[in-house]
Amino acid sequence: MYAQLVETGAKRLKTLEEMSPEEREFQEKVDAETKIEPKNWMPEGYRKTLVRQISQHAHSEVVGMLPEGNWVTRAPTLKRKLQLMAKIQDEAGHGLYLYSAMETLGADRDEEIEKLHQGKAKYSSIFNYPTLNWADMGAVGWLVDGAAIVNQVVLQRTSYGPYSRAMVRICKEESFHQRQGYQILLDMMREGTDEQKAMVQDAINRLWWPALMMFGPHDDESPNSQQSMAWKIKRKTNDELRQMFIDQTVPQLEFLGCTAPDPDLKRNEKTGHYDFGEINWQEFYDVLKGNGPCNRERINTRKKAIDEGGWVREAAVAYARKQKQRTQAA
């Protein structure tokens, strides 16, 4: 996932009658589940919304490497270290893949990254929380990648072809990460010491609510959802996705022998779903506005990496130019 509150620029949906012939043809194609490809005509709002959503998704993959980088130097075994390194490498790959999908819409990767560093572009709020013990590496895989998958499985059917295909590939790897994450927790709960078990519960306590926030605000607080759904950029609402996530996650939580920090979490026999307590939306909006525990650190780290790497990238360009001149001269 990793896209929250993506602005569409639309106040209300246009009816087919209000649309221009081009818009109508486009909407009919979307309604017929025909994928939109880079060379097809598309409304400007659709293009911009997709650029926002895909770049936000890409930024999240890249910023999401940082909370894991925090533990990759301290992984407890060779096996866990290698798994975490492979996961981080996958995430860099997802970032690259998504930026490429975004560039098919005429956007520029460097410009979008610059917006991120200026605080103008968003990334998933979850990565503004710190990873404080090793079990966080399990909980991030299980809950954060788990929440991402719920959204991304649906996004495999998104209307824009390159994004949809990126999702198919990314989903496969994310599912793998999620299982690995859960296994970390399960091994610690089954064979760990009391201290290790406490780490697991502590990680879940801290990451539970932020994971639920990943799906974004309630449907009635999500002004852009309607247009995104009509364009089939989004395929299910925030609340639907959140409920799906909770329903699949709670049995796993129980199997671990852990609890969620939510006294209202309970299976509703009538609906067959789990009821749960209200999210602290003030915290959600605070984090989105930049006031989460790690917002500053995350952006500063990314900005510093790109700023301090400027001379490296310039050298690569200069060398390539020289090589080209040499080939031409020869």
Place this chain on the structure above:
Amino acid sequence: MTQAEALQEYLLRLADSDMILGQRLCELCGKAPALEEEMALMNVALDLVGQARNWYEYAAELIDDGRDADKLAFRRDAHHYRNLLLTEQPNEDYAVTMGRQFFFDVWHYFTLKSLTESSDEHIAGIAAKALKEATYHLRRSSEWVKRLGDGTEESHRRMQDAVDILWRFTGELITPDDTDRVMAEAGIGPDPDQLAQDWRGMVKEVLTKATLTPGAEDAWMYMGGKHGEHTEHLGFILAEMQFLQRAYPDATTW
């Protein structure tokens, strides 16, 4: 020194050098100059730690004192570590990171190439797989040394500085000791003279193309890593890398 002792020692050197350089590269997670580099650095690190695991596993089998690969990696203190001093040097700027990688990769490539013909079949098997990875590492770091050396004025200056800073740690790569000699005589390890010649040849070739000046052949060299005498950096690397194992010694499963 018996051949058996030398073999254990030699395996730990291979393992520890891979492990420590892999650890240094892990430190760069999220801090590379471009996203492509982010991926490549983690990829190289992954190869190195993966190779370290293979060497540790074989070493543990031979040492046979109840310690497994994880115990060897995460429960030995600095003076028991046998990595090359070069691998524990800090990342600094990207020129130092790439210079360190290049000097190491040249050594690694020729060492592994020779080890694929080792009289020890287990070693030859591990080396065959590792050589494929090291070949890619070397191609990549050579390209970067050339790019930075022959890029802009600033990158040239930084790359030359990196060569100058790191040069004193390169002697250890190609100066054999008893362990190296015993391994060579047994047909297990590479011929030290050949290794030194190959290393010098390729380093000179790449640095020349990169418009860089190598250090003097008779320059003073800082050595000792292979015997457990390290720079001050290793203690801190291990303090971080071994934190969980040290803080929770009773934990047997993670």
